[in-house]
Amino acid sequence: MDRITTIQVSASTRDRLYGLKFRKTYDEYLNFLMDMYEKLEAEGSRRPRSPGKVLVMSEAMREWVKRNVKWRNGRIAEVDLDGR
């Protein structure tokens, strides 16, 4: 077994981990999370989000900017967040 070390996490993080790690040690649970993350990352890299979809969404954002952002001297001066 690897040598045991200590890491510092906030009390709230520790409490969340404790609540989630049911019947696992912290070490086992963190490894489980990392395995899951790496698996999702690997899947994600094989299936990147379509650039077309990203652009379609940002075209919608452009429309929002046109309606709800005011500019002064080429810089953003006012935003209407209620226009969301």
Add this chain to the structure above:
Amino acid sequence: MADEKFIVLGELNRALKKKPVLVGGGAAELYSAGHFVTGDIDIFADRDELLPLLAKMGFSKEGMYFIRGKVFIHLLGSHIEKRFDDILLKGTGLKVRVISVEDLIVDRLNACKWWRSKVDCEQATHLLNTYRDRLDTGYLEDRAEEEDVRDTLDELRASIAPHKNIGARRTKRKGK
């Protein structure tokens, strides 16, 4: 009504002499009309001036956050050498100081390139396309070169339709 976290930031901005600067996900949320939502707000502010005010406003410190209800503030440092904009939140009478869109894009490019963060690549692409005719291209390219992310910037710009001209303005930076 604007999101409570932006109202809090506006109140801080009004009360503090050294104005806090919103960076990170909060800035992305503001510039993206809430398309990218963040749980906390990352700011740069003068610690000595900020902390007593936060306590007065009912925030308590838990770990690295100052928390009041659903508002989580993360103080990253006291000073940031970036361009920023003072933005009025319509209907509130409050202003917030926010890292410029160009610097936010460079920030996302860093995460995209060095951390291979797909979310950040996507956010950078979104912001590049959304603000394509408003960006200060000269400043954006200078900053991207300073941070060694010019290649990623060019790559993402190429992924946006070639006929779309990103950046309508070009200004010279001080000292350049």
